Amino acid sequence: MIKERPIPVLEVFGPTVQGEGMVIGRKTMFVRTAGCDYSCSWCDSAFTWDGSGKDDIRLLAASDVIAELETIGGAAFDHVTISGGNPALLPQLGGLIDGLHARGIQVALETQGSRWQPWFADIDDLTLSPKPPSSGMSTNWEVLDDIVRRLSEAGRRFCMKVVVFDDEDLAYAKLVHERYPGIPFYAQAGNDNLTETDPAIMLPYLVERYEWLIGRTMADETLRGIHVLPQLHTWVWGNKKGV
Amino acid sequence: MIKERPIPVLEVFGPTVQGEGMVIGRKTMFVRTAGCDYSCSWCDSAFTWDGSGKDDIRLLAASDVIAELETIGGAAFDHVTISGGNPALLPQLGGLIDGLHARGIQVALETQGSRWQPWFADIDDLTLSPKPPSSGMSTNWEVLDDIVRRLSEAGRRFCMKVVVFDDEDLAYAKLVHERYPGIPFYAQAGNDNLTETDPAIMLPYLVERYEWLIGRTMADETLRGIHVLPQLHTWVWGNKKGV
Numbered sequence: 001m002i003k004e005r006p007i008p009v010l011e012v013f014g015p016t017v018q019g020e021g022m023v024i025g026r027k028t029m030f031v032r033t034a035g036c037d038y039s040c041s042w043c044d045s046a047f048t049w050d051g052s053g054k055d056d057i058r059l060l061a062a063s064d065v066i067a068e069l070e071t072i073g074g075a076a077f078d079h080v081t082i083s084g085g086n087p088a089l090l091p092q093l094g095g096l097i098d099g100l101h102a103r104g105i106q107v108a109l110e111t112q113g114s115r116w117q118p119w120f121a122d123i124d125d126l127t128l129s130p131k132p133p134s135s136g137m138s139t140n141w142e143v144l145d146d147i148v149r150r151l152s153e154a155g156r157r158f159c160m161k162v163v164v165f166d167d168e169d170l171a172y173a174k175l176v177h178e179r180y181p182g183i184p185f186y187a188q189a190g191n192d193n194l195t196e197t198d199p200a201i202m203l204p205y206l207v208e209r210y211e212w213l214i215g216r217t218m219a220d221e222t223l224r225g226i227h228v229l230p231q232l233h234t235w236v237w238g239n240k241k242g243v
Numbered sequence: 244m245i246k247e248r249p250i251p252v253l254e255v256f257g258p259t260v261q262g263e264g265m266v267i268g269r270k271t272m273f274v275r276t277a278g279c280d281y282s283c284s285w286c287d288s289a290f291t292w293d294g295s296g297k298d299d300i301r302l303l304a305a306s307d308v309i310a311e312l313e314t315i316g317g318a319a320f321d322h323v324t325i326s327g328g329n330p331a332l333l334p335q336l337g338g339l340i341d342g343l344h345a346r347g348i349q350v351a352l353e354t355q356g357s358r359w360q361p362w363f364a365d366i367d368d369l370t371l372s373p374k375p376p377s378s379g380m381s382t383n384w385e386v387l388d389d390i391v392r393r394l395s396e397a398g399r400r401f402c403m404k405v406v407v408f409d410d411e412d413l414a415y416a417k418l419v420h421e422r423y424p425g426i427p428f429y430a431q432a433g434n435d436n437l438t439e440t441d442p443a444i445m446l447p448y449l450v451e452r453y454e455w456l457i458g459r460t461m462a463d464e465t466l467r468g469i470h471v472l473p474q475l476h477t478w479v480w481g482n483k484k485g486v
Contacts, residue, residue, distance in 0.1 A: 014461075015461045016461060017457055017461075024267060024268065024470075025429070025470035025472035026469075027468070074464065075464045075467075076463060076466075076467060078468050199447070203450065204442070204443075207446065217270070218257075218319065219258070221319045223270070223319075224318075224320055226269075227260075227266075227269050228268055232473075236454055
């Protein structure tokens with residue numbers, strides 16, 4: 001019997017609310033995997049790839065991850081979000097997804113869309129979140145096209161999400177929406193203040209960023225079917241980790 | 244030819260973001276109808292039923308409503324939310340819904356579930372929002388059961404939403420979720436401060452109310468598949484009307 005490859009896990013926490021995107025508000029548990037092929041300038045989870053979190057990485061079997069989810073979350077959840085880093089680097093996640101489904105638990109996952117995995121077609125709430133110019137990364141459109149094509153063929157519910165910090169990012173968001181017109185599209189106001197800890201400063205600033213994005217998108221005829229959302233968890237918990 | 248019955252309209256505005264529930268963040272136009280069979284203690288649109296807005300009511304044909312939506316929203320929208328009051332008091336809304344669909348525009352509607360209309364089955368995003376004890380209203384469960392049964396038979400996407408102000412409301416929310424277990428369920432933190440105009444006071448208060456509701460629901464095993472959301476528009480615009 002071939003030994004299952006373990007999963008590099010950095011955090012397991014919850015239940016909490018999903019703060020972004022297509023299932024915003026959903027009660028969910030989080031599993032955060034280590035490792036990323038990107039290094040976005042404004043990444044809010046840089047410890048997953050910049051080396052600073054390396055001592056916290058645990059190599060766990062899928063069954064261990066599920067056991068830990070059940071220890072922490074008890075019977076209070078039926079939804080798990082796999083986050084990163086880029087979980088799409090890990091072919092071995094298929095076993096975890098199958099194990100969760102076997103327990104009646106739904107699975108959400110977000111990835112930048114730089115790498116395909118066959119288990120994408122099994123994710124209940126899949127978000128492809130290509131990164132805009134402000135990230136410093138560049139999009140491989142051929143790979144992204146291929147992922148969108150495969151998911152569409154599989155008849156799978158998924159959405160596109162672009163984080164927007166400035167007008168250049170917004171132009172990129174429009175490009176993405178025009179390239180994949182049939183796919184539900186989310187624009188998210190970016191948080192470019194990752195160090196502020198005072199909610200009295202943080203909260204009005206984030207609301208102002210969200211209001212800016214609303215102002216830039218509402219009258220735009222190329223963004224008719226758009227959702228515009230904040231990162232709700234940063235409004236509640238600021239830059240705190242593990243909530 | 245039978246003359247179409249006009250629609251009592253109080254407000255037409257947008258495009259803006261939907262601030263609540265199953266399509267939170269969605270770019271949408273709003274049509275607010277006059278009249279309600281309820282008079283919730285904390286209603287944020289009491290002008291639709293308490294007489295204070297009666298001089299603003301216009302009796303419009305469906306085609307006039309659509310023309311006004313297009314004048315205000317141009318070609319920048321593909322989604323309209325019909326709100327109230329209780330729009331379910333108006334059998335004549337079917338023509339408006341058909342007219343919007345004919346233009347490729349999706350329609351959302353929220354109602355307390357006190358009255359069935361055949362056009363419920365045509366709504367793209369329908370929210371049934373029975374009112375908890377703090378409203379001072381009482382739920383007719385037979386009517387609500389009947390509406391849920393008809394919508395389920397029609398294979399229509401819809402959800403349940405309960406606004407929660409206190410623990411008694413939360414107990415009611417659980418009752419609703421247990422009664423309709425297969426239906427996507429949203430709990431929404433209530434805004435019991437309808438007069439505050441200072442965002443520096445309003446915003447932290449609303450965040451605190453939302454955090455309270457998260458705290459009361461996350462560990463609860465009877466609320467596994469729940470979404471917990473704020474009224475996002477009140478976080479951005481406070482108690483302002485028409486945004």
